[in-house]
Amino acid sequence: MKNYVEDGNTIDFTATADVASGAPVLLGKVVVVSLGAVLTGAVGVGVAEGVFELPKVTADDIGQGAQVYIKSDGMITSVASGNTLAGKAWAAAGNPSDTIWVKINA
Structure with a gap:
């Protein structure tokens, strides 16, 4: 399958404010939970399922x-x-x- 991108379990995001590990983050209409602490302006990873x-x-x-x-x-x-x-x-x-x-x- 040539159009597969990823499994969709995680997504990278740029923090608009400091985010604690395990904190929910709203990305538009998608809720993710941060895998680690992320400082404002830094890129973090959020879990989108579970x-x-x-x-x-x-x-x-x-x-x-x-x-x-x-x-x-x-x-x-x-x-x-x-x-x-x-x-x-x-x-x-x-x-x-x-x-x-x-x-x-x-």
Whole structure:
């Protein structure tokens, strides 16, 4: 097959702000999780598939399988308005939990 480019599991990105290892990064409408710490302006690698434990809005009560969204600050929320679809909740995370397992880009 002559048109194969790559498996799509990872993607290079240029950090617009410092990124911690394991932090979610929004690239347009694609959510990736940074494989390492990346300084502003440097190139990092993000994982675009899989289930990750991500920070969530503590007060949100999110059921397993629910669509979840990412806010501009990298927090996962159940609120769609003004936010970008991040994927599906892989496990429930009620109030007052501060993390949630998310299958990103699902």
